Amino acid sequence: MNLDACVEAALRVLPAGVGERFSQDPSAVLGELGLKARPVDELTQHRDDDGACDGISFLEDGVILFVRTPASKRQNFTLAHEVGHWLIDQCDTELDWLADQPNAGKQLETVCDRVASQLLLPHRAVEDARGTQPLAARHVLELFESSHASRPVCAIALADTLHELGAVVIIDAVTHVVTHSSVHPDPDRGWPQVFPWAGQPVPPGHRLKQLADQGHFGARSFWATPWGAQQPYYIDARRDGRWIVAVFADTDVWGVERLHLDGPRAFIQRPEGEVYCCGAVQSARGLPCDTCGSHYCPKCGKCGCDRQAQREVLCAGTCFMQYLPHLLVDGLCAQCRE
Incomplete structure (x- = not known):
């Protein structure tokens, strides 16, 4: 479970x-x-x-x-x-x-x-909004206009369609502060050390601050944290009234630059381990489960707790509790057999 x-x-x-x-x-x-x-x-x-x-x-x-x-x-x-x-x-x-x-x-x-x-936002509506094109800021705004969902909900749904490192970010164009950030981590390297998170201000001199209402820009740019760390990103952004929607990407998925001189990106180091799941030993990276200490399977996403819960069956008695099969006799737990 x-x-x-x-x-x-x-x-x-x-x-x-x-x-x-x-x-x-x-x-x-x-x-x-x-x-x-x-x-x-x-x-x-x-x-x-x-x-x-x-x-x-x-x-x-x-x-x-x-x-x-x-x-x-x-x-x-x-x-x-x-x-x-x-x-x-x-x-x-x-x-x-x-x-x-x-x-x-x-x-x-x-x-x-x-x-x-x-x-x-049913899956079909999200898929129709994006189509086969690289995710861009206009897709978020179009989905917002065509649905009953708020901008953050649209951002969450579309960020889930990303396959590589990226994010959908919403910024208050008056205060220039990030109000929402849906990050899709790199499938292999995990979470980047520098990325726009909710509550962070737009860095000084950033082009996002210069975006006029209904304006758009797509280019290689950057993001800097309040503590001074900075990393380059490709950004596609549009402003709609008070709100700026920006899609951040690790690579130039929109083809906005001719020359790509991207250096190495810093990622948050995650512990590695192995788990036996999905019929084989799987190599896993990431923080283990706080409860069982097991890593999450990279295929099904289950930790040791989930795998045990999946094996448990419901007692046929009146306790309505779940147990591992070997703890039941004729479908009853020890308490219900008394």
Whole structure:
């Protein structure tokens, strides 16, 4: 069991066709699920686990309260996120697994965020928006205009389509501060040491600061961190009102330069190890799981905890617990056999 499996299980709860209709009109579909959405000007009650949306659900009553955001599409993400809570609440096995995880509240919020992204932006819509061309800033803006998803949700979905080191970044054109950054690490070398992260200011003298409304630039440029580290990047950027959308790439995927004199890039060093998974010994790089200390399999993404959970079966008794098969006799655990 892992977070991806939880998301898939939650989406399977939806009746046929509901998911596609949700992406077209989020509010109208809620009634089909027996849910009611009630807008409020502000919420006095919040979750203790730092949920990413402006809403809260009362699942027993089938009511979702959400903060109005008429000037943006954020409320659509809020509704989709709360639907995620409703869906997960009906997935007993996945809900039990989440409850047993460290930081269970944050893990649940992450699952609901992913459910929301897929509800608002089905894979087909994301694929159609990008087509076969290299990902560019205009694809993010076009997807934003053609969907009910916010700019950050569009950035997340399109960054997931990258196959090499890159990112989709959203910058406030007034304060020149990064408000969102969806990074796709290098599949072999991992995370770069220098990249625009949320909260970082645009470096002094950067061309992103000079971009006029509706302006565009594509060129070899750079990014510098507040502590002075700097690395070159190829950037395709467009400004739309207050917001600048910029796609960063490790290589010149747009063919904007004739001469490429790119030096070596610094990456965050990740520990290496081996795991036996997917029928063979796999070489893995990255931080191991905090719980079991095992590396994540590079093919399926599972750690030792996930692999053990996958082998466990449900006791046929009344405890509703999962055990490794050899611990069950006639399908019953020791407690249920007493």
